[in-house]
Amino acid sequence: MSVPAxxxxxxxxxxxxxxxxxxxxxxxxxxxxxxxxxxxFVTLLRASVSEWRRQGKKGVWIKLPIGLASLVEPTVKEGxxxxxxxxxxxxxxxxxxxxxxxxxxxxxxxxxxxxxVLNDKRELLVVQEKSGKFQGMGVWKIxxxxxxxxxxxxEAATREVxxxxxxxxxxxxxxxxxxxxxxxxxMSDVLFICMMRPxxxxxxxxxxxxxxxxxxxxxxxxxxxFVQKHQLFKYITDLCLAxxxxxxxxxxxxxxxxxFNNSTSYLYLNSRDLNYSEQFLNSF
Amino acid sequence: MSVPAxxxxxxxxxxxxxxxxxxxxxxxxxxxxxxxxxxxFVTLLRASVSEWRRQGKKGVWIKLPIGLASLVEPTVKEGxxxxxxxxxxxxxxxxxxxxxxxxxxxxxxxxxxxxxVLNDKRELLVVQEKSGKFQGMGVWKIxxxxxxxxxxxxEAATREVxxxxxxxxxxxxxxxxxxxxxxxxxMSDVLFICMMRPxxxxxxxxxxxxxxxxxxxxxxxxxxxFVQKHQLFKYITDLCLAxxxxxxxxxxxxxxxxxFNNSTSYLYLNSRDLNYSEQFLNSF
Numbered sequence: 410m411s412v413p414a415x416x417x418x419x420x421x422x423x424x425x426x427x428x429x430x431x432x433x434x435x436x437x438x439x440x441x442x443x444x445x446x447x448x449x450f451v452t453l454l455r456a457s458v459s460e461w462r463r464q465g466k467k468g469v470w471i472k473l474p475i476g477l478a479s480l481v482e483p484t485v486k487e488g489x490x491x492x493x494x495x496x497x498x499x500x501x502x503x504x505x506x507x508x509x510x511x512x513x514x515x516x517x518x519x520x521x522x523x524x525x526v527l528n529d530k531r532e533l534l535v536v537q538e539k540s541g542k543f544q545g546m547g548v549w550k551i552x553x554x555x556x557x558x559x560x561x562x563x564e565a566a567t568r569e570v571x572x573x574x575x576x577x578x579x580x581x582x583x584x585x586x587x588x589x590x591x592x593x594x595x596m597s598d599v600l601f602i603c604m605m606r607p608x609x610x611x612x613x614x615x616x617x618x619x620x621x622x623x624x625x626x627x628x629x630x631x632x633x634x635f636v637q638k639h640q641l642f643k644y645i646t647d648l649c650l651a652x653x654x655x656x657x658x659x660x661x662x663x664x665x666x667x668x669f670n671n672s673t674s675y676l677y678l679n680s681r682d683l684n685y686s687e688q689f690l691n692s693f
Numbered sequence: 694m695s696v697p698a699x700x701x702x703x704x705x706x707x708x709x710x711x712x713x714x715x716x717x718x719x720x721x722x723x724x725x726x727x728x729x730x731x732x733x734f735v736t737l738l739r740a741s742v743s744e745w746r747r748q749g750k751k752g753v754w755i756k757l758p759i760g761l762a763s764l765v766e767p768t769v770k771e772g773x774x775x776x777x778x779x780x781x782x783x784x785x786x787x788x789x790x791x792x793x794x795x796x797x798x799x800x801x802x803x804x805x806x807x808x809x810v811l812n813d814k815r816e817l818l819v820v821q822e823k824s825g826k827f828q829g830m831g832v833w834k835i836x837x838x839x840x841x842x843x844x845x846x847x848e849a850a851t852r853e854v855x856x857x858x859x860x861x862x863x864x865x866x867x868x869x870x871x872x873x874x875x876x877x878x879x880m881s882d883v884l885f886i887c888m889m890r891p892x893x894x895x896x897x898x899x900x901x902x903x904x905x906x907x908x909x910x911x912x913x914x915x916x917x918x919f920v921q922k923h924q925l926f927k928y929i930t931d932l933c934l935a936x937x938x939x940x941x942x943x944x945x946x947x948x949x950x951x952x953f954n955n956s957t958s959y960l961y962l963n964s965r966d967l968n969y970s971e972q973f974l975n976s977f
Contacts, residue, residue, distance in 0.1 A: 434824050478769040481783075482762040491759060491783055494775035494799075495879060499765075499783065509901055511824070515778075516880045517842045518802040520872070540718050540795070542953060558801045559874045559881065586870060586944060588804070589951075589958035590843045595779060596800045597843065599883055617793055640949040644960055647967060657966040658942055660870060665924035667873075669826055674873035676928055679963070682941040683931060 426457040427471075434511070436468035437461050444476070447483045454487055462505050468512045469503045518597045520556035522566040525649060526578055526605045532624035533649065534607065536573055539620045548635045549625055551645060553600075561675055563662050566603040574622045575613030578605035582659030583677050584648045587641065602645065604652060604659060627653070658682060710741040711755075718795070720752035721745050728760070731767045738771055746789050752796045753787045802881045804840035806850040809933055810862055810889045816908035817933065818891065820857055823904045832919045833909055835929060837884075845959055847946050850887040858906045859897030862889040866943030867961050868932045871925065886929065888936060888943060911937070942966060 429437045439457070454471075461469060471489060473480050475497050489501040493515040504510040526534035535549035543550060554569035556562060563580040570578050580603060587600040614622040627649060636642040651657035660677035667674065713721045723741070738755075745753060755773060757764050759781050773785040777799040788794040810818035819833035827834060838853035840846060847864035854862050864887060871884040898906040911933060920926040935941035944961035951958065 433826065475769055475775060478766040481765040485759055485762040490780045491778035492780070493878070493880075494778040494783060496774045496776070499775055499778060500878065511902065513877055514803060514839045514841070516800045516803050518804050518840075518883065519798060519800050520802050520881070520883060542717065555798045556802075557798070558879060562872055583870070585960055585962035586867070587949070587958055587960045588846055589956070591956075593797055594777070594784065595842060596777075597804070599802065599804060618795065635952070639952040641951075641958075641960065644947075644949065644962070648962070651967050655966065655969060658963055660944070663928075665871070665928065667925075668919070668923040672873070672875075674871055674925075676869055676871045676925065678869035678928070678932070679942055682939065683935050685939060 425453060426460055427453050429457070429461075432468070432470070434468065434513075435466060436470065437466050438470045438472070440472045441474065441477055441480065445480065447479060450480055451483050451487065454484070458487070458503070458505065465506075467504065467506055468510075469505060471501045471503075472498055473501065474498045517595060518599050519592070520562060520565070521553060521598045521600045522556060522562060522569055523551050523553045523600055523602045523645070524566045524570045524578070524605050525551055525584065525603065525645065525652075526570060526576060526607050527627070527649065527653070528607050528610060528624060530624075531627045531653065533627050533630045534570070534574060534576060534612075534622070535625045535630060536614070536622045537620040539618050546635065549623075549630055549633060550642070556601075561662070562601045562603070562677070563675070566601070566605060570605060573615050573619050575609075575611065575615075577608040579608055580604075580662070581606055582661050584652070584657065584659040585644065602648065604648075709737060710744055711737050713741070713745075716752070716754070718752065718797075719750060720754065721750050722754045722756070724756045725758065725761055725764065729764065731763060734764055735767050735771065738768070742771070742787070742789065749790075751788065751790055752794075753789060755785045755787075756782055757785065758782045801879060802883050803876070804846060804849070805837060805882045805884045806840060806846060806853060807835050807837045807884055807886045807929070808850045808854045808862070808889050809835055809868065809886065809929065809936075810854060810860060810891050811911070811933065811937070812891050812894060812908060814908075815911045815937065817911050817914045818854070818858060818860060818896075818906070819909045819914060820898070820906045821904040823902055830919065833907075833914060833917060834926070840885075845946070846885045846887070846961070847959070850885070850889060854889060857899050857903050859893075859895065859899075861892040863892055864946070865890055866945050868936070868941065868943040869928065886932065888932075 427439045429439045432438050484501050489503045492500045492502040502512050536552050552570050552573045556565040567578050570576055582604045583601050584604050585602045590597045592598040612622050631646045658679050658681050661680045662675040662677050664673050665676050711723045713723045716722050768785050773787045776784045776786040786796050820836050836854050836857045840849040850864055851862050854860050866888045867885050868888050869886045874881045876882040896906050915930045942963050942965050945964045946959040946961050948957050949960050
């Protein structure tokens with residue numbers, strides 16, 4: 410929703426401002442949609458920032474669709490810096506006040522899943538990848554993949570296993586979470602190691618990214634030299650064993666609704682221990 | 694490390710290419726550092742892409758520092774799209790082959806922490822915020838904050854509690870993880886709810902973002918109307934109770950070293966259950 414404004418400032422009447430809406434933190438969001446001459450844009454931008462400064466506004470966001478790439482340079486020259494980019498737009502930002510900038514940080518993490526799928530014969534679903542770090546190493550690994558934008562972890566795990574191997578699964582738990590840094594450029598990865606129950610057994614591997622896929626006896630997987638040497642792989646083995654033979658409790662997803670906007674998100678927690686605690690408390 | 698190249702193609706000798714290095718996935722990374730005339734840049738870019746196509750290269754990355762914003766528009770006009778942006782540079786990308794694009798997804802998540810700090814008197818460390826969704830609502834909430842780029846979750850939790858309240862803490866466990874979408878523009882948040890042990894008690898609140906901070910009797914925190922109505926807050930109460938009165942097991946951090954580059958990352962898992970399983974297995 411854009412709110413065009415006209416102001417009277419410095420004796421110049423009816424200076425047009427850029428179309429803008431307020432954000433939740435005392436700032437301004439400008440979403441440019443139509444092509445505009447650079448010089449006209451700079452004139453409007455200067456008048457707008459001047460007015461917003463007078464109004465005591467804080468952060469100014471400017472969203473430029475990729476089709477308006479010609480406005481990137483003039484915006485930068487007015488002192489804006491990059492905040493984040495999507496394939497089809499660039500978001501720039503400027504902090505007006507003299508005080509410390511509290512512009513929220515951009516996304517710097519990828520959510521990634523790794524899926525442990527064990528069948529009734531204690532065979533693990535494993536793949537070899539066509540590209541990436543493991544290419545040509547002959548290492549059998551669990552299916553992994555990036556969580557799509559807006560996708561839930563449990564959905565991503567089910568989708569990736571299906572895409573890579575054709576196997577249908579039911580999501581059970583997050584067994585562990587790994588945070589690692591500088592995995593690609595400045596990015597950090599948050600890896601959710603997921604426990605899945607197979608609902609089918611017939612493997613149909615994806616041609617694009619997967620060299621080979623199979624159900625592998627768990628002991629054969631664990632015996633691979635690389636698995637012994639690579640700590641993350643070793644812990645995945647330990648987690649499998651703990652689920653096969655022990656009583657390991659991971660985090661399972663519970664839907665929660667926000668009071669603010671009624672949206673649903675998912676909280677992953679140790680629901681068995683939580684339920685136990687509640688029974689314990691109710692017994693008083 | 695840049696590898697300038699000269700090629701002979703289409704009968705034109707010594708066509709200069711853009712400085713480029715190979716990536717791990719059969720692609721090319723160009724990092725522009727010096728200012729360059731737009732027309733010269735476009736000529737070099739076309740010759741380079743042509744040569745890389747001949748070589749069978751896949752993705753082409755071009756990193757433009759903010760000082761070279763004038764090259765954004767010409768790069769876009771050559772068919773590149775935005776991949777991601779840091780405050781000081783923009784990364785653009787182009788997929789050469791006819792096959793499906795497998796350019797890795799950009800970061801779309803923020804890692805965020807919420808810190809449960811309970812003292813020996815069963816008082817919870819709570820704050821009221823000066824801006825954001827909770828501004829002016831009078832809600833007492835646990836300290837929260839964004840994990841910095843390259844920062845570990847357990848470090849961020851300790852840092853945020855110290856910054857907002859002046860309290861020193863020891864990180865104990867991740868009690869739960871919440872994934873929520875579209876929290877700011879296209880971003881998703883991955884919230885780690887952390888259990889912390891206070892190492893000091895004297896509160897010194899931060900002026901910039903924090904309206905008020907106090908140690909609050911846990912029952913008073915839980916009795917707030919907003920806490921009763923807001924599901925996430927309610928679960929935080931349940932998690933506190935489970936830790937105070939039950940035997941709730943969260944995920945604790947273990948350092949792991951990568952076989953590939955010797956870097957350290959952290960795996961958060963239920964180490965008590967894992968140790969128990971190992972003892973169980975060793976007893977055979």
